[in-house]
Amino acid sequence: xxxxxxxxxxxxxxxxxxxxxxxxxxxxxxxxxxxxxxxxxxxxxxxxxxxxxxxxxxxxxxxxxxxxxxxxxxxxxxxxxxxxxxxxxxxxxxxxxxxxxxxxxxxxxxxxxxxxxxxxxxxxxxxxxxxxxxxxxxxxxxxxxxxxxxxxxxxx
Numbered sequence: 001x002x003x004x005x006x007x008x009x010x011x012x013x014x015x016x017x018x019x020x021x022x023x024x025x026x027x028x029x030x031x032x033x034x035x036x037x038x039x040x041x042x043x044x045x046x047x048x049x050x051x052x053x054x055x056x057x058x059x060x061x062x063x064x065x066x067x068x069x070x071x072x073x074x075x076x077x078x079x080x081x082x083x084x085x086x087x088x089x090x091x092x093x094x095x096x097x098x099x100x101x102x103x104x105x106x107x108x109x110x111x112x113x114x115x116x117x118x119x120x121x122x123x124x125x126x127x128x129x130x131x132x133x134x135x136x137x138x139x140x141x142x143x144x145x146x147x148x149x150x151x152x153x154x155x156x
Contacts, residue, residue, distance in 0.1 A: 031062070031130055031146045038124040038150050041072065043116040050134060052141050054105040056083055060096040060113060063131040069119035070094055076115040081105065087115065094118075124152035 028049060035042040046060065064070060076085040076096045083102020088095040094115060105111060121128065127147045134142040 029132060029142060029144050029146060031132060031148060033118070033120065033148065033150075036120065036149060036151045038120055038152060039122045040120050041117045042120060043114050044118050046111075046113045046115075046132065048111050048132075048134065048142060049108050050105060050111060050136075050141055052107050052136060054081075054098075054109075054111065054134070054136055054141070056098050056100045056102050056104060057137075058098050059135040061131075061133040061135065062094045062096075062115075063133070064092050064094070064118070065121075065128050065130070066092050067121040067123070067128070068092065072117040072119060073115060074117070076113060078111070078113045080109070080111050081113065085113070085115075120150050124150060126150050 028047075030047040031044060033040075033042045033044050044062075046062065070089045070092065073089050073094050074087060076087050078085075081098065081102055084099045086097040086099055088097070096113060096115060127149050129145050130148050131145045132142065133140055
């Protein structure tokens with residue numbers, strides 16, 4: 001009887017753990033610079049799992065602090081999203097619009113998007129808050145702030 005009860009408790013605990021990982025893992029969002037050093041021109045990579053489907057006209061809005069230079073941001077690409085992106089920069093916001101040519105992504109699918117050329121701020125060893133919004137059919141799916149650390153320049 002004791003072994004049967006213990007087995008049931010283990011199965012229930014394992015099931016709860018799996019369900020919580022699926023629920024909480026779907027909204028995980030990462031934004032990382034390829035070169036995090038101060039003053040560097042770099043590629044940023046955004047990774048997320050949409051909580052809802054992401055259609056072919058979805059928009060990704062990345063709002064940087066004003067100390068980032070976004071004037072050179074001209075291109076974006078993805079290994080998980082087909083169809084391409086239109087890239088716009090308005091003030092301190094990078095807007096990546098899906099062109100409408102790709103497939104709709106299902107909820108929870110892994111998504112990665114890279115965009116270039118962001119110039120990091122000149123001040124090293126600082127944390128900067130970057131806001132990420134994912135829009136689909138005029139509805140905000142994700143609205144989250146992420147801290148990005150800018151490092152001192154590497155020794156040459």
